[in-house]
Amino acid sequence: MELIGSTQTATYSRPKTSNFLPAISTMASSYRNFQPALSGNQNANMPWRTNTYFRSGSAIPSIMSTSQRDNLELVRAKTMFYPSNRTALSTRYMPDDWFKSNFNNYRESESSRNNAERLRRDTIRLIQDRDQLTRRTQENTSRNLGERLNDISFWRSELHHEIDNMVTEIAALTEVKRRLERALAETEGPLQMSQECLFHREKRMSIDLVHDDVEKDLIKEVEVIKSCQERMRRSLDKAIAQLASNRAAQHELERDLNDKITAQRIDDRCHQLRNTSDGISYYRGIERLDPSLSLPDSWSKFTDNNILHSQSERAASHKLRDEIEVLLNTTSNEMWNQFNSVNVAFTNRVSEMGEAKNSLQTHLAKTLQEIFQTEMLIEALKKAIRDKESPLKVAQTRLEERTRRPNVELCRDNPHHRLVIEVREIEDTVYKLRERLMEAENTLQNLVKTKVALEHDISVKANSLFLDQEKCMSMRKSFPSTPRLVGYT
Numbered sequence: 307m308e309l310i311g312s313t314q315t316a317t318y319s320r321p322k323t324s325n326f327l328p329a330i331s332t333m334a335s336s337y338r339n340f341q342p343a344l345s346g347n348q349n350a351n352m353p354w355r356t357n358t359y360f361r362s363g364s365a366i367p368s369i370m371s372t373s374q375r376d377n378l379e380l381v382r383a384k385t386m387f388y389p390s391n392r393t394a395l396s397t398r399y400m401p402d403d404w405f406k407s408n409f410n411n412y413r414e415s416e417s418s419r420n421n422a423e424r425l426r427r428d429t430i431r432l433i434q435d436r437d438q439l440t441r442r443t444q445e446n447t448s449r450n451l452g453e454r455l456n457d458i459s460f461w462r463s464e465l466h467h468e469i470d471n472m473v474t475e476i477a478a479l480t481e482v483k484r485r486l487e488r489a490l491a492e493t494e495g496p497l498q499m500s501q502e503c504l505f506h507r508e509k510r511m512s513i514d515l516v517h518d519d520v521e522k523d524l525i526k527e528v529e530v531i532k533s534c535q536e537r538m539r540r541s542l543d544k545a546i547a548q549l550a551s552n553r554a555a556q557h558e559l560e561r562d563l564n565d566k567i568t569a570q571r572i573d574d575r576c577h578q579l580r581n582t583s584d585g586i587s588y589y590r591g592i593e594r595l596d597p598s599l600s601l602p603d604s605w606s607k608f609t610d611n612n613i614l615h616s617q618s619e620r621a622a623s624h625k626l627r628d629e630i631e632v633l634l635n636t637t638s639n640e641m642w643n644q645f646n647s648v649n650v651a652f653t654n655r656v657s658e659m660g661e662a663k664n665s666l667q668t669h670l671a672k673t674l675q676e677i678f679q680t681e682m683l684i685e686a687l688k689k690a691i692r693d694k695e696s697p698l699k700v701a702q703t704r705l706e707e708r709t710r711r712p713n714v715e716l717c718r719d720n721p722h723h724r725l726v727i728e729v730r731e732i733e734d735t736v737y738k739l740r741e742r743l744m745e746a747e748n749t750l751q752n753l754v755k756t757k758v759a760l761e762h763d764i765s766v767k768a769n770s771l772f773l774d775q776e777k778c779m780s781m782r783k784s785f786p787s788t789p790r791l792v793g794y795t
Contacts, residue, residue: 451577458570461609465563468613472556475620482627483545490538492786497531503778508759514770515763520655523648530644534637541630548623555616562612638791645785656775670760680750687743698732
């Protein structure tokens with residue numbers, strides 16, 4: 307073996323050309339069969355090494371041939387004299403270590419591959435499971451949206467049907483209301499005629515100004531007509547209020563229908579959305595936002611309540627229409643019956659014209675005095691009402707100013723209670739004074755009528771027959787017909 311160089315960790319040599327030694331490859335001698343051949347004092351030469359990291363070189367593997375051992379001994383003999391070579395030989399690993407190292411590398415590689423393959427299989431399975439879950443969830447959501455669209459379509463049809471019924475009912479009630487208004491307007495002629503007869507009869511003089519059957523029937527006729535008008539006005543007010551309620555119910559139905567149409571359009575667009583649709587985007591945190599104002603039960607109950615409310619309003623409207631029909635027929639019959647009674651009384655009174663007057667001048671003077679005092683009383687009442695305007699303004703202004711107090715200062719304190727009581731007391735006082743003023747004015751009007759009657763009864767006695775026969779009976783020939791009184795023409 308020819309030495310060609312060495313380092314601290316390896317020795318490089320090649321076999322010499324010899325006739326008696328076989329050619330041994332460098333790898334065969336230095337890699338597979340090399341064992342460090344150190345003397346027993348190797349620990350003394352390298353005190354920084356421990357005996358744990360290398361074994362004695364005296365044990366030669368049994369697989370080596372005799373010629374290989376001789377060559378190895380020759381190499382050792384020639385290289386033992388070099389310290390660097392001894393160091394390189396003492397740092398060599400055992401073949402078992404080499405095999406173990408390779409085996410560990412194989413095992414770690416196989417374990418890493420297995421882990422990577424298992425992770426790949428688990429990841430593929432996770433992706434597939436999540437894809438299926440996502441598709442199922444999206445299909446369930448689409449199915450729920452479809453069911454929601456069916457519910458909305460059902461309630462839309464119900465709302466359409468109810469709106470059509472309500473529109474029909476509103477039209478019918480409006481027509482009955484027009485008839486009632488025409489009938490009410492037709493009563494103004496008979497009322498004016500009856501009042502004019504009363505006014506004409508107030509022109510009678512002396513004992514002709516008697517509260518006879520004609521006057522009683524005329525007054526009763528006025529009362530009947532006014533009673534009919536009052537009932538018509540109440541029914542008209544009810545019709546107007548019912549129309550407002552019907553329109554309010556219709557408005558609620560239409561608003562609910564418009565909301566349903568909008569919701570159906572939105573839900574239909576959501577139902578048509580797919581993963582490949584345009585217009586889809588991220589809306590971060592939208593799932594945490596809950597702008598809901600109702601639940602499915604309250605949602606359906608809301609529409610159901612609107613429909614039930616509309617149905618109840620339609621039922622009330624239909625009932626009111628029937629009542630108005632009955633009222634129109636009743637009032638027409640009552641006015642016609644009283645009209646005939648007054649005509650009969652007039653006919654009887656024309657043949658009964660009476661005698662002269664008795665002490666009408668005294669009553670006339672008293673009547674004039676009472677008129678004067680009533681006028682003075684009216685002026686006093688008006689002045690009293692005007693005097694209450696300023697205190698009422700002050701109290702109401704105080705209340706209005708105190709409503710501007712901020713926040714918790716807007717307290718319902720004693721001054722507030724006193725101001726409210728003060729306003730109510732003043733308003734009650736003004737109300738009572740106005741009632742008394744109205745009574746005084748009515749009294750004054752009656753006094754004036756009495757005065758006129760007395761004056762005419764004193765001055766003209768002969769015109770009583772003319773008034774009853776020519777004036778009153780002639781104008782009573784024009785009385786509205788029954789169709790006009792029920793509002794058809």
